[in-house]
Structure formats: structure tokens, C-alpha cells
Amino acid sequence: MNTSEEYNFNQFSNLPFYTDINANFLEFAEIDDLKTIVDLGCGTGGITKLLIKRFRDAKETMIFAIDHSKTALKTAANEIGETKNIIVKFCHSEVQSLTDVIKDKVDAIVYCNSIHYVPDKSDLLKKIKSKLNNKGILAFNTSFFEGSHPDDSLEFFRKWMLRSLRKVRKEYGLSAKKSDKVQSRVQLNQKQYENLLIENGFKINSISTNRIDVPIEGWHHISGFSDWIEGILPGIPLDIGREVLQKSLAEIWDELKIKSIPRIWLSVSASPKS
Ligand SMILES: C[S@@+](CC[C@H](N)C(=O)[O-])C[C@H]1O[C@@H](n2cnc3c(N)ncnc32)[C@H](O)[C@@H]1O
Structure with missing residues (x-):
């Protein structure tokens, strides 16, 4: 950690x-x-x-x-x-x-x-x-x-992850490393x-x-926690991971017009x- x-x-x-x-x-x-x-x-x-x-x-x-x-x-x-x-x-x-x-x-x-x-x-x-x-x-x-993960949260997650991976690649020229699953993912x-x-x-x-x-605050602040960033964007520096996850979250939240994710x-x- x-x-x-x-x-x-x-x-x-x-x-x-x-x-x-x-x-x-x-x-x-x-x-x-x-x-x-x-x-x-x-x-x-x-x-x-x-x-x-x-x-x-x-x-x-x-x-x-x-x-x-x-x-x-x-x-x-x-x-x-x-x-x-x-x-x-x-x-x-x-x-x-x-x-x-x-x-x-x-x-x-x-x-x-x-x-x-x-x-x-x-x-x-x-x-x-x-x-x-x-x-x-x-x-x-x-x-x-x-x-x-309830079924009705899956679309949000898929979009959030894909958008974050794309931003990391396009804006920083980085790609998340395929690493061993961090323990919290098993x-x-x-x-x-x-x-x-x-x-x-x-x-x-x-x-x-x-x-x-x-609520959005939950997803926003968990995106500033090292374990979360390392789990979703392995190998990406924490400052970049946090920024990308939080930006993508705000965009997807707006696009899907959601109030909370279960x-x-x-x-x-x-x-x-x-
Ligand atoms: C997600 S946080 C939860 C903290 C607290 N229980 C709460 O709910 O607010 C997980 C905590 O477990 C600690 N942790 C993870 N693995 C551990 C281990 N093997 N031994 C001691 N602490 C560990 C981390 O340092 C972190 O502070």
C-alpha cells in the first residue's frame, strides 16, 4: 500500500x-x-x-x-x-x-x-x-x-473505467499495466x-x-484513495490516476444524469x- x-x-x-x-x-x-x-x-x-x-x-x-x-x-x-x-x-x-x-x-x-x-x-x-x-x-x-456490484451499476462502471483508460492514454501517453490482481480485487x-x-x-x-x-462524493473521494487507484489503473502514478478518475467520473455522471450508484x-x- x-x-x-x-x-x-x-x-x-x-x-x-x-x-x-x-x-x-x-x-x-x-x-x-x-x-x-x-x-x-x-x-x-x-x-x-x-x-x-x-x-x-x-x-x-x-x-x-x-x-x-x-x-x-x-x-x-x-x-x-x-x-x-x-x-x-x-x-x-x-x-x-x-x-x-x-x-x-x-x-x-x-x-x-x-x-x-x-x-x-x-x-x-x-x-x-x-x-x-x-x-x-x-x-x-x-x-x-x-x-x-448490482446489475444496475454495471453500465456506469464500464463507462467510467473505459473513459479513464482512454484519458490516461490520450492525455498522458500511459497505459495501465496488466498486473496481478491486487488483493482487494480477489x-x-x-x-x-x-x-x-x-x-x-x-x-x-x-x-x-x-x-x-x-452519492457522487463517495466515488469522487474513493478515487483519491491509493488502493482504489492502484486497483483500477495499475501502474499509473497516483496523482494522474486520481485526476483522471475524478474527471471521468464527473463527465459520466453528467452524461448518464444519475443521482447515485448502488x-x-x-x-x-x-x-x-x-
Ligand atoms: C478501506 S480502509 C478501511 C479503514 C477503516 N476500517 C474504515 O472503514 O474506515 C482499509 C484499511 O486496512 C488497512 N490494511 C489493509 N491490509 C492490512 C493488513 N494486512 N494489516 C493491517 N492493516 C491493513 C489499510 O492500511 C487501511 O487503513
């Missing part, structure tokens, strides 16, 4: 529609009254802030916010500032090293829009299970699974996630998919099977 602060997730993460998705997700996860929570892949702290808000009246809550991006953690710490009642511990680590970072078992592990990055999900789920109390909860969501479907959880000793408490109408989020809550 590119570590430049300029291309991080913060602007997208602070958009009201994204905050709403995750606030609803924390409601769905039923993690109230818990004391120790891991915010896995915390990024720039969007979910950490929601957790703090949710637990503001609780006493002795401890949140471990883990991410492998130092710049994201720095932004998260700045955004969060001082907290009352709640201790937030930022941990710079790969999620795969969870068992080294978290010494004692915890009540919940919340993992928002990040599980799709991990190649060996079975190994990670085993580690997560080993760090959860018996009644602990693993709650994750993702909008990068097979099934996240997607599992809902059934595969369910099977993985069961194979690794979890029972599923609840699972749901939600269709979300993403995307599906998968939400899962699971617990260790006793």
Missing part, C-alpha cells in the same frame, strides 16, 4: 453516507456492554470514532486500533484526540500479527471494509478466534465481495465467507447484505463455536 498521507482513506471515511453504514453495522453487531474491543484495519479512525461515541458513557472500555499504515494511524490519533472513560491504544501492525499485538483475550473484534485485503483468511480467522473470549464477537463488513462470495467461518470454528450470529445508494455491503457477526 502507498503510505502517502495524501492518498489515504480519510476523506471517504468521513462522508456521512459511509459513517451511516458503519454506525448501522455497529448496531447490527450487538457489541454494547463489552469492555475490550479490537478495531482491526482501523485506517484513519472512522470506526474507532463511532465506537468511542457508542461507548462514551461506559466505564473502563479499551479499544485496540490496529493498522499497518503509520500515516493512517497518525491521522486517526489526530482525529480522535483526547478521550474520556475510554482508552484507545494504537498498534502499528499487520492484522496477521494480531496474536503478537494483543496479549489477552478480548470481547469483540470489529473489522470494517478491510478483510478483503488478506490473502490467507483461514489463518487470520484462526488467530481471531484464539483472541476472542468464549462469548466474543467477530463483526466484519465489506463492500469488496463477489456480489457487491473477492469471495457470501457463501465462501460463511464456509470459511464455519470451517474455522465460528458460528454465525447474523449475516446480511444491504444495498446502499452511493453498491452492496456484506455484514457478518460470528462467535466462537463452543
Whole structure:
């Protein structure tokens, strides 16, 4: 992942529609009254802030916010500032090293829009299970699974991608490299996630998919996130990728006269099977 602060997730993460998705997700996860929570892949702290808000009246809550991006953690710490009642511990680590970072078992592990990055999900789920109390909860969501693109979003995507590739070629003389798929593009479907959880000793408490109408601001700001640019325009410098994606987006949005483009989020809550 590119570590430049300029291309991080913060602007997208602070958009009201994204905050709403995750606030609803924390409601769905039923993690109230818990004391120790891991915010896995915390990024720039969007979910950490929601957790703090949710637990503001609780006493002795401890949140471990883990991410492998130092710049994201720095932004998260700045955004969060001082907290009352709640201790937030930022941990710079790969999620795969969870068992080294978290010494004692915890009540919940919340993992928002990040599980799709991990190649060996079975190994990670085993580690997560080993760090959860018996009644602990693993709650994750993702909008990068097979099934996240509704049919009525496909024309928009096709046009947006083709226009961007053409602009990169015509205006900058560049072409996107055919590279290995970045990890966030290798997607599992809902059934595969369910099977993985069961194979690794979890029972599923609840699972749901939600269709979300993403406004233009969402697509605009995600186009400034390094992972998105690298996924769509591999090998293109980030500044050029961002400019081209944002320009093409504005043009296509205008031409198709659309108000929003839908995307599906998968939400899962699971617990260790006793
Ligand atoms: C799309 S952002 C989501 C951030 C946050 N959970 C949210 O929803 O606002 C994904 C985050 O996962 C982090 N990440 C991806 N792979 C990781 C890994 N293997 N170990 C630690 N962090 C990882 C990235 O640095 C990034 O901050």
C-alpha cells in the first residue's frame, strides 16, 4: 500500500453516507456492554470514532486500533484526540500479527471494509478466534465481495473505467499495466465467507447484505484513495490516476444524469463455536 498521507482513506471515511453504514453495522453487531474491543484495519479512525461515541458513557472500555499504515494511524490519533472513560491504544501492525499485538483475550473484534485485503483468511480467522473470549464477537463488513456490484451499476462502471483508460492514454501517453490482481480485487462470495467461518470454528450470529445508494462524493473521494487507484489503473502514478478518475467520473455522471450508484455491503457477526 502507498503510505502517502495524501492518498489515504480519510476523506471517504468521513462522508456521512459511509459513517451511516458503519454506525448501522455497529448496531447490527450487538457489541454494547463489552469492555475490550479490537478495531482491526482501523485506517484513519472512522470506526474507532463511532465506537468511542457508542461507548462514551461506559466505564473502563479499551479499544485496540490496529493498522499497518503509520500515516493512517497518525491521522486517526489526530482525529480522535483526547478521550474520556475510554482508552484507545494504537498498534502499528499487520492484522496477521494480531496474536503478537494483543496479549489477552478480548470481547469483540470489529473489522470494517478491510478483510478483503488478506490473502490467507483461514489463518487470520484462526488467530481471531484464539483472541476472542468464549462469548466474543467477530463483526466484519465489506463492500469488496463477489456480489457487491448490482446489475444496475454495471453500465456506469464500464463507462467510467473505459473513459479513464482512454484519458490516461490520450492525455498522458500511459497505459495501465496488466498486473496481478491486487488483493482487494480477489473477492469471495457470501457463501465462501460463511464456509470459511464455519470451517474455522465460528458460528454465525447474523449475516446480511444491504444495498446502499452511493452519492457522487463517495466515488469522487474513493478515487483519491491509493488502493482504489492502484486497483483500477495499475501502474499509473497516483496523482494522474486520481485526476483522471475524478474527471471521468464527473463527465459520466453528467452524461448518464444519475443521482447515485448502488453498491452492496456484506455484514457478518460470528462467535466462537463452543
Ligand atoms: C478501506 S480502509 C478501511 C479503514 C477503516 N476500517 C474504515 O472503514 O474506515 C482499509 C484499511 O486496512 C488497512 N490494511 C489493509 N491490509 C492490512 C493488513 N494486512 N494489516 C493491517 N492493516 C491493513 C489499510 O492500511 C487501511 O487503513
